[in-house]
Amino acid sequence: MPRLVGRAKRMRPPEQLRSLDLAPRHLSLLSLLLLDGPQTVSQLADRLSVAPTTASLIVSELSRKGVLERREDEADRRRRIIDISEKxxxxxxxxxxxxxHAWRQALQPLTPAQRRLVIDTLRGYEAAVAELSGAVD
Structure with a gap:
């Protein structure tokens, strides 16, 4: 696990993003938007297991930097949809x-039951770390 985390931390952002001081919280939110598409702040908060105000602060920060954009939800004009900006x-x-792509490649040869075991194990690890460190979700 430390090697996985270390390798992820060494992934340097492209030149365009380097000056933006992006932190792990930004990486998680951007990953969700990249892989799962546009979402509301509430959806992002739920997926990141953070308070909606925390997700909103991250979205605002990235919006000011031009990384994210907000648009009206066509189905409900009171809601805003968050997405990665075209630029x-x-x-x-x-x-x-x-x-x-690396996760897909690593998980592809596994059966659905084996994939479920990997995911459940990682979630169990995450929960144990949170419990042992006193972190609260």
Whole structure:
């Protein structure tokens, strides 16, 4: 596990993103948007297991930097949809796609039951670390 985390930390962002001081919290949010598409702040908060205000702060920070954009939800004009801006999409994809492709490549030969075991094990590890460190979700 330390090698996996270390390798992820060494993934340097593309030149376009380097000056933006992106932190792990940004990486997680950008990964969700890149892999799962546009979402609301509430959906992002739920997926990241953070308070909606925390997700909103991260979205605001990345929006000010031009990495994200907000648009009205056509189905409900009171809601805003968050997405990676067109000017940043290529750089974000270049940065984060290798990790997603690596996971797909590693999990592809496994049976669905084996994949479930890997995911459940990683979630168990995450829960144990949170419990032992006193972190609260």
């Amino acid at each position: 940043s999409r290529t750089a974000v994809s270049q940065w984060l796609s290798p990790g997603a």
